[in-house]
Amino acid sequence: MGLRVTDLAKRYGRTTALDGMSLDLRPGVVYGLFGRNGAGKSTLLGCLGNRLIPDSGSLELDGEPLAENEPAMERTYLADERLPWWPGRSLESILRDCGRIYGGFDREFADTLAERFGIDVECPYNRLSLGRRTASRMAIGLCLPVDYLFLDEPTLGLDPVARTLMARSVIEACARRSRTVVISTHDVAEFAGVIEAAVVIDHGRRLDRFDVQDLYRHAAVLSGPASAVDAAVGRLGLTVLDRECHGMSANVMVALDSGADVWEGVPDGTDDGADDGSDVGCDDPAAALAARVGGGVHVRTPDLRTYVIRLIQERN
Numbered sequence: 234m235g236l237r238v239t240d241l242a243k244r245y246g247r248t249t250a251l252d253g254m255s256l257d258l259r260p261g262v263v264y265g266l267f268g269r270n271g272a273g274k275s276t277l278l279g280c281l282g283n284r285l286i287p288d289s290g291s292l293e294l295d296g297e298p299l300a301e302n303e304p305a306m307e308r309t310y311l312a313d314e315r316l317p318w319w320p321g322r323s324l325e326s327i328l329r330d331c332g333r334i335y336g337g338f339d340r341e342f343a344d345t346l347a348e349r350f351g352i353d354v355e356c357p358y359n360r361l362s363l364g365r366r367t368a369s370r371m372a373i374g375l376c377l378p379v380d381y382l383f384l385d386e387p388t389l390g391l392d393p394v395a396r397t398l399m400a401r402s403v404i405e406a407c408a409r410r411s412r413t414v415v416i417s418t419h420d421v422a423e424f425a426g427v428i429e430a431a432v433v434i435d436h437g438r439r440l441d442r443f444d445v446q447d448l449y450r451h452a453a454v455l456s457g458p459a460s461a462v463d464a465a466v467g468r469l470g471l472t473v474l475d476r477e478c479h480g481m482s483a484n485v486m487v488a489l490d491s492g493a494d495v496w497e498g499v500p501d502g503t504d505d506g507a508d509d510g511s512d513v514g515c516d517d518p519a520a521a522l523a524a525r526v527g528g529g530v531h532v533r534t535p536d537l538r539t540y541v542i543r544l545i546q547e548r549n
């Protein structure tokens with residue numbers, strides 16, 4: 234079950250936008266799609282949302298091809314910079330049409346969103362401010378009864394308050410109706426509390442994919458006096474992903490899944506003679522690391538934004 238992307242390729246003339254992209258999207262999960270400008274995010278969403286035809290590769294929804302499959306395509310919707318209605322129309326008239334065309338369109342939530350983002354629903358769409366035009370397009374998507382919703386830059390032109398409200402609105406939309414949402418955004422921090430899995434792409438290829446709740450297994454940040462942090466990193470043979478210095482203090486991001494044995498020597502309370510933490514079902518490498526770094530050094534999980542930036546920089 235889910236949406237399977239296999240070896241997708243898309244070129245525009247001499248530009249390769251997607252270069253063998255493969256990905257599985259699970260039902261009911263909110264994904265963040267991250268990558269630098271030109272990485273291929275909009276092109277990928279365009280293919281998923283049936284707006285673009287890939288040159289090769291396949292898209293399957295619950296095991297059935299998506300291409301030219303009307304019932305499957307109706308289960309997906311792409312909300313991007315394009316309004317698929319005449320732009321002189323008001324949001325009110327578009328919402329009325331949606332209610333008529335799509336059984337299950339959540340008109341009540343649409344009204345809540347219009348009010349939340351200060352949208353005058355009687356005003357022609359093309360006379361709304363940039364942020365309110367974005368909010369209008371996203372609101373339509375969030376209220377449609379689709380199983381796969383793709384949001385391309387949902388905070389384009391939104392003020393800081395509206396950005397926070399947009400993130401909250403995605404959570405509410407999913408609570409009202411379970412669905413898979415893929416959010417392509419550069420606002421990683423704003424959506425950090427919403428996103429359950431991250432997909433990082435670069436040059437039309439997938440760089441990484443991880444569940445946000447597992448981030449603590451991939452990397453940790455050691456903070457404290459620079460000398461103590463560096464000594465701990467050296468002693469434990471950790472791979473440094475990033476290092477920031479502020480005066481005498483340092484924050485060092487280290488990899489936890491690169492083979493470093495963070496368990497060794499961690500008291501695990503068993504009598505089997507081996508102190509390796511894992512015996513007692515302790516599966517938190519950051520906690521294991523915290524037990525080994527020594528005084529004055531704190532261990533925490535990196536925030537999603539810092540980790541994603543680091544991933545992208547590392548591969549460039």
Ligand SMILES: Nc1ncnc2c1ncn2[C@@H]1O[C@H](COP(=O)(O)OP(=O)(O)OP(=O)(O)O)[C@@H](O)[C@H]1O
Nearest residue numbers: 245248249250268269270271272273274275276277
């Ligand atoms: N219609 C088009 N014609 C020609 N080239 C295009 C077209 N659309 C996209 N491209 C190119 O394809 C590549 C991927 O573009 P895409 O818009 O998918 O990237 P993106 O990750 O969404 O970027 P951004 O974060 O800047 O929105 C870029 O090199 C872009 O210039």
